[in-house]
Amino acid sequence: MGDQWDLEGKTAIVTGGGKGIGKAIALALADAGARVVVASRTEADINAVAGEINARGGQALAHRIDLMQWDRIEGLVSATVQAFGTVDILVNNAARSFLRPLMDLREDGFDKIFGANVKAPFLLSRAVAKIMMSKSGGRIVNITTVGTERGGPMMGVYFAAKAALKMLTMCMAVEWAPFNINVNAVGPGMTKTEFSRPLWSDPDMERRLTSRIPAGRLAEPADIVGAVLFLCSDAARYINGQTIFVDGGGLANS
Numbered sequence: 001m002g003d004q005w006d007l008e009g010k011t012a013i014v015t016g017g018g019k020g021i022g023k024a025i026a027l028a029l030a031d032a033g034a035r036v037v038v039a040s041r042t043e044a045d046i047n048a049v050a051g052e053i054n055a056r057g058g059q060a061l062a063h064r065i066d067l068m069q070w071d072r073i074e075g076l077v078s079a080t081v082q083a084f085g086t087v088d089i090l091v092n093n094a095a096r097s098f099l100r101p102l103m104d105l106r107e108d109g110f111d112k113i114f115g116a117n118v119k120a121p122f123l124l125s126r127a128v129a130k131i132m133m134s135k136s137g138g139r140i141v142n143i144t145t146v147g148t149e150r151g152g153p154m155m156g157v158y159f160a161a162k163a164a165l166k167m168l169t170m171c172m173a174v175e176w177a178p179f180n181i182n183v184n185a186v187g188p189g190m191t192k193t194e195f196s197r198p199l200w201s202d203p204d205m206e207r208r209l210t211s212r213i214p215a216g217r218l219a220e221p222a223d224i225v226g227a228v229l230f231l232c233s234d235a236a237r238y239i240n241g242q243t244i245f246v247d248g249g250g251l252a253n254s
Contacts, residue, residue, distance in 0.1 A: 004235040008033030011084040012232070013076065013128065015067060015120075016094030018045025020193030021143065024221035025091055025228050030058035032229060034089060037080045039063045059084070067094055067120035068112070077127045086135060089232050090128045092121035092165075093143040097158035099198050110157050117161035122168060125183070129176055137180025139232045142169050143224075144187040146247045150254055162187075166243055173241030182240045186227045189247025191219040215248030223248075 012029045016022035017038035023045075030036045030053040038046040038053075038060055046062035053060035061083050065076050080087050096116035098109050125140050132138035147159035148166045166185055173183040190209050192200055200206045200218055210217060227244045230236050245251055 005229065005233045006033055007089070007229075007232060010034040010088040010232075011037070011080060011086055012089035012091065013037045013039060013080055013087060013124075014091045014093060015039045015065075015124065017091075018042050018049055020195055021188065021191060021221045021224050022091075022093040023049050024225050025093060026060070027053065028225040028229055029089065029091075029232070030056070030060060032233075034232075035059040035061075035084045037061045037063050037076070037083070039065050039067075039076055040094065041066045067124065068115050070119070070123055073120070073123050074127055076124070077131065081131065087128050087131045088138045090125060090138070090140045091143065091228060091232075092124060092140070094120065095143070095158075095195065097155055097195075099154050101154060102156050105157055113157045114161045114164070117158065118164045118168065121165060125172060129172070129179070129181055132181050133176070133179040137182075139236075140172065140181065140183040141228050141231050142166075142183070142185040143228075144169075144185045144243060146187050146189045146245055146251055148187060148243070149245070149251055169243065170241040177240055182231070182236065184231045184236070184239060184241065185243040186224060186231065187243050187245040187247070188224045189213065189219050189245070189250045191221060191224060193221060212253060213248040213250045214253050217248065219246065219248060 012034045014026040017026040018040035026036050038049045040046045043064045050060035050062040144162040148163040169185045
């Protein structure tokens with residue numbers, strides 16, 4: 001059973017890998033034996049994560065990229081193949097949102113949210129899938145949110161974009177299953193990262209958020225890692241097109 005979780009010899013790309021959930025995933029994949037390309041816009045962050053992996057005896061490459069620059073996406077895949085020979089795992093973790101009521105969100109804000117959370121994962125997944133189709137397959141994991149399952153204020157377009165990504169996950173899974181490519185999603189509940197700090201940094205707001213979670217606390221980035229590792233491993237070889245929600249029981253209590 002232990003060998004099913006071994007990612008030795010695999011190559012993974014993690015977007016948004018410089019901090020928060022992405023950093024935790026990148027470190028965990030490396031600990032499981034994978035070679036990791038840490039991709040993000042912030043060079044200092046990805047250099048630090050890649051440096052930590054390499055210092056611990058792993059293999060990592062930092063690749064600076066703004067995924068909203070569509071013409072650079074193929075370059076990320078090419079750099080990965082040049083460094084490590086192939087791509088076996090893709091974790092689409094990078095995200096973008098604005099804390100705005102729907103009436104106040106500008107049209108360009110809408111486009112940026114859907115671009116970062118839907119179009120970028122689509123283009124990158126398709127580029128990676130071409131590599132996976134030429135070999136023995138691979139794993140793609142999209143990071144969504146519990147907001148795909150229920151509405152809420154201030155982040156409505158982000159929730160809608162992640163719901164689109166959830167459906168795209170299912171459609172990619174159906175189309176690419178014949179090539180031994182499994183595409184699944186992990187939907188975190190509220191997690192204490194810089195991305196979500198505006199929502200939980202106020203003590204009263206954190207108490208209100210926590211009151212809905214049976215586990216009695218908000219998630220930490222490390223809490224999300226297990227589901228991602230599972231979906232990347234041979235233990236999940238017959239799971240395809242699914243979303244695992246990691247939310248301390250919040251959806252079950254809604």
